[in-house]
Each structure stands twice: as structure tokens, then as C-alpha cells.
Amino acid sequence: MLYRAFCLVLLSVSTLALSPPASRTSPPAGAKIVRAGTSTSGEYSTFAAAVAALPNDSSSQTIFIYPGTYTGQVNIQRSGPVTVLGYSTNPGAYSANQVTLTASVGADTAGSNDASGTLRIHTNSVSIYNVNIRNGRGAGTQAIALSNYGDHVGLYACQLVGYQDTLLTNQGKHVYLQSYIEGTTDFIFGQLSQAYFEGNTIAVSGTGWITASGRASADAGIYLFSQNKVVLASSAPSGTKTYFGRPWRSKNFGLDCCIFETLIFVTDYARVIFKSTTVTAPLQTSLWSIWNTGDERTDHVTYGDYATSGSGVSSSASRPSWAPLLSSSAAAAYTLSSALGGDTAWIDKNYLI
Numbered sequence: 001m002l003y004r005a006f007c008l009v010l011l012s013v014s015t016l017a018l019s020p021p022a023s024r025t026s027p028p029a030g031a032k033i034v035r036a037g038t039s040t041s042g043e044y045s046t047f048a049a050a051v052a053a054l055p056n057d058s059s060s061q062t063i064f065i066y067p068g069t070y071t072g073q074v075n076i077q078r079s080g081p082v083t084v085l086g087y088s089t090n091p092g093a094y095s096a097n098q099v100t101l102t103a104s105v106g107a108d109t110a111g112s113n114d115a116s117g118t119l120r121i122h123t124n125s126v127s128i129y130n131v132n133i134r135n136g137r138g139a140g141t142q143a144i145a146l147s148n149y150g151d152h153v154g155l156y157a158c159q160l161v162g163y164q165d166t167l168l169t170n171q172g173k174h175v176y177l178q179s180y181i182e183g184t185t186d187f188i189f190g191q192l193s194q195a196y197f198e199g200n201t202i203a204v205s206g207t208g209w210i211t212a213s214g215r216a217s218a219d220a221g222i223y224l225f226s227q228n229k230v231v232l233a234s235s236a237p238s239g240t241k242t243y244f245g246r247p248w249r250s251k252n253f254g255l256d257c258c259i260f261e262t263l264i265f266v267t268d269y270a271r272v273i274f275k276s277t278t279v280t281a282p283l284q285t286s287l288w289s290i291w292n293t294g295d296e297r298t299d300h301v302t303y304g305d306y307a308t309s310g311s312g313v314s315s316s317a318s319r320p321s322w323a324p325l326l327s328s329s330a331a332a333a334y335t336l337s338s339a340l341g342g343d344t345a346w347i348d349k350n351y352l353i
């Protein structure tokens with residue numbers, strides 16, 4: 001009996017532990033191969049060329065990328081599933097990544113947030129492993145590293161680096177696991193997605209806000225953070241402080257269809273939960289922020305944190321009335337499954353803690 005109980009404990013521990021592959025240094029059969037500077041027939045010297053070569057049908061396709069930096073924006077739009085594998089001798093750790101996709105386009109020149117994305121995902125069932133995705137535009141405008149509009153999209157041990165609006169997690173069900181996400185201003189943002197973040201390092205490179213949820217109605221959209229770290233990026237100036245977030249969408253005033261009729265759409269339904277976060281970057285005393293003075297956008301927000309700890313949390317931390325500290329039972333209701341409406345079979349569970 002005791003022995004059986006012992007084995008059950010061992011079993012449950014091992015099924016919970018991270019279990020990514022030990023290495024991934026060669027392409028699986030059938031993969032399209034990307035290799036910087038290649039002259040081998042059948043290989044592609046850019047990621048963009050490999051994506052363009054995928055058949056636009058319902059088949060599952062894989063792209064394997066050898067180490068290197070690949071410059072230019074790419075939009076994945078084919079209809080079937082796509083898996084992107086970055087070469088790695090340690091696929092569990094983003095810090096060992098050797099593949100970088102980079103561009104430096106801002107929304108000011110691109111015309112929209114989405115159009116500025118270094119990598120844009122506009123199809124469903126996409127999994128990306130061990131790839132760094134960077135927007136090098138820097139301060140001054142929205143400049144998205146990853147613009148994610150797909151359903152069932154998983155990022156596993158990736159690095160997303162930008163400054164303002166690094167990750168547009170806009171639409172669909174997404175997971176971001178064991179990854180690194182860096183920025184200063186509203187750097188995890190979007191409107192409709194159901195996004196789950198676990199085991200990530202969230203790196204703050206300047207004073208601003210981590211999230212800017214733009215949920216605009218009481219829909220299923222949510223950003224749920226569980227067991228992540230918030231750290232200072234190496235580039236952060238001294239005095240840097242951050243908030244968990246501020247609500248993006250607002251009351252919109254506008255003339256609509258009918259002459260002389262002004263419609264008011266109340267759309268401030270931001271929803272973000274931080275559970276069991278270890279914070280070493282200085283967190284503002286009040287943890288959460290209004291949008292702007294006189295345009296607070298807090299009417300219908302759902303904000304909360306639970307078991308926040310670490311040296312970045314002020315001993316005099318306080319929370320606004322619209323962003324309470326959650327009770328353990330309230331926090332327990334926010335799970336991977338609840339965030340994604342029970343739709344979790346598509347997730348690579350090897351990257352869950």
C-alpha cells in the first residue's frame with residue numbers, strides 16, 4: 001500500500017515536470033529546411049522563402065531553421081497546420097536559442113500594429129519552438145515582434161523582443177510557455193484572444209506597463225499569467241518601474257449610421273490575471289494603472305493578482321478598488337482550462353510546469 005502510494009506520487013511528479021526533448025539539431029523527415037547562406041538544392045536561405053514554398057492546403061507542414069539571423073517580415077497565412085522548429089541543443093531553454101527572426105518596422109510606416117509585425121500569424125494551428133522574434137525599431141511608435149491572429153497557436157521556449165507593443169496577442173487561443181518577452185510600453189496587448197502564459201520570463205526594459213488588454217466586451221478574452229517571473233531587462237535604465245497593466249480600449253464616442261445621432265460604445269472590459277508571479281523588477285506601488293487621468297477606462301475591467309512575491313513588490317503595495325488581491329478560491333478558478341474554455345488538447349504539454 002505504502003509502496004503503491006509512493007509510486008503514485010512519483011508518477012504524478014514526473015507527469016508534471018517539464019519534458020521538452022533533450023536536443024533538436026536536425027530536421028525531421030519532410031521538413032522544409034532553412035539555412036543561412038545555403039546553396040544546397042531544396043534548402044531555403046531565408047525563412048520567408050520557406051514559408052512561401054509551403055503548399056496552401058490542409059496538410060501539416062514543418063519548417064526547420066538552422067542557426068542564424070534571418071531579416072525581414074514574414075506572414076504565415078497558409079490554411080493547414082505549421083510547426084516551426086529552431087535548431088537547439090537545449091530546447092527547454094529560450095536562453096539557448098540560436099535562431100533569430102528580425103525586422104525593424106513600426107506601425108507609423110506600416111500603417112497598423114499588425115502590419116508592423118516581424119512575424120505575423122494569420123492562420124490556425126501554428127506551433128513555434130526555440131525561435132527569437134525581434135522588432136528592433138525601438139522607442140517612438142508601436143513596433144510588434146509577434147502579431148498573433150491564429151487559433152491554437154503555441155510559442156514554446158521562444159524570445160519576443162521589442163519596446164512598445166512587442167506581443168500583439170489579438171485573436172484566437174494562444175499559449176506562451178517557457179519563453180522570454182521583453183518590452184517597456186503595453187508590451188503584451190490585444191483584444192479578443194484567450195492567452196495563457198506559464199513559466200515565462202517577462203523582462204521590463206523601461207518604465208511603462210506590461211499588459212494593455214483591449215477586451216472590448218464581456219467576451220471570453222483573457223490574459224492569464226501563472227507562474228511567471230517579471231525581471232529587469234539588462235538594458236533597463238535605473239529608476240525603471242512597471243505596472244501589471246492598464247486598460248486599452250475605452251468609451252468610443254462617434255457619429256454612426258444616422259445623421260445627428262451620437263453613439264457611445266462603452267468598451268473598457270480589459271481582463272488580466274497574474275497568479276504566482278515572482279517579481280524582481282520594481283513594481284509600482286499600486287500594481288495596476290488607469291489608462292490616463294480623465295480617461296481611466298476602468299468601468300468594467302477584471303484585473304487581479306494572487307500570490308505575487310519577490311523583491312520588486314513594495315512593502316507598501318496597494319491595489320486600486322478595481323484590481324483586488326484575489327482570494328485563493330477566486331484565484332483557483334483561473335486555470336489553463338478555464339482560460340481556454342476547456343480547449344487544451346492542441347497544447348504541447350511538455351512545456352508546462
Ligand SMILES: *[C@@H]1O[C@H](CO)[C@@H](O)[C@H](O)[C@H]1NC(C)=O
Nearest residue numbers: 052056057075076077078079
Ligand atoms: C490560402 O488559401 C486561403 C483559402 O483559399 C486564402 O484565404 C489564403 O489567402 C491563401 N494563403 C496564401 C498564402 O496563399
